[in-house]
Amino acid sequence: MSLDPFTLPDWFDYGATFLFAIAGTLLALRKDYDIVGVCTVAFAGSVGGGLLRDGLFLQQGPPSITTNGNYLILILLGALIGIAFQQLMPRLQLLIDIVDALCLGAYAVVGCDKAILAGMALPAVVLVGIVNAVGGGILRDILIREEPLIFRPGQFYVAVALVGCLTFVILSSFSSINHFEAGLFTIFITFTLRALAIRFNWQTSSLAYRPPKVAAHSNDS
Template identity: 40%
Template sequence: MFFPPDTETLQLMPAIDLAAAVAGSIGGALYAVRKKFVITGVLLIAIPASLGGGILRDILLGQLPPVALTQAGFYLPAAILPALLVFFLESVIKRLERLLFLVDALSLGLFACVGAQKALAFHLNWTAALMIGTLNAVGGGILRDILGGETPDVARPGALNSAAVIIGCAFYVALIELVEVNKYIICSLAVFLIFLLRVLSVRYD
């Protein structure tokens, strides 16, 4: 019943996974800085926000220890350095709030694609890939909100962010499964779709 994961499918992922981790770290640190956390508190929020979704994904896929730990030399700097940058450049960053919302929306799409793709590489079916992709995308933000003592944003009444992730993730999985197109292109399209849905949902909420 167990097949080794499809390594070719896995090749695209490390770069995207790390890019998403950087975006998650920035989002988590900004959240913590706004709440007036001290530097260790900022790190304790930013690291789960950055690596939490991927760790949950790897736990469910049974790839333990998770890549964030076996490759900690890459993942920990990706989770810590952007958070420190946000902490020390707080006054500058605040003016960039709009940019940060965009980075956040981008990270949702990147995480969703990485998660869905990894689940497919582990030979799970498309419904499972959809669940893993969504969890990978929203997991970090949920951990960030729980640690910060707030109702998780993704499940807030009226919010459409979760809709964006689920729709974009389904779009990605459907194209990967049904169409013979290069997966980099499909991934870019899905990330763009989730990004667009997020931006529109905020504008017309």
């Protein structure tokens, strides 16, 4: 097994941060937030997963977004552009959906890879990968006082991230291919599954037990 780390190209990481900051901004604007609220939601939605990964699990020094000022600049720029052009931003929804599908796998891989290199047990590696992939959305929804979207029945999302994490862990830990090749294959698999879930509306369902309704019988007089 190769322990060479999997790293995303800077242009991909920066571009995803910028677009997710815009997406968070639009959500905050629909809540009528001011500039502080907008920037906070944009920050959480774009880099929240990395903050949870580094702060809760890895604890290997300051989170990466605080050691590279480019992230904060891009988040602020995304928030300002989202505010200035909010009427035109809905046209970017398809692009945001495509980038989100790519990032779901990419950030799952990054989280798993960092956890493996930190010496974590494989179940914990999968957990860190999922948190890195979807944690930003959870923080964003909590900040705007909404039930996290991923907790409710809906299109496959966390399930796709789980498949991606398991794929990467199996390939990188039990095969001869290196982490970079395993990461690329995982991103392809997760992007494909997420695209199919959107296309065919594959959804999860509630696990709550609902007793069958008993039809009411009217009494004839």
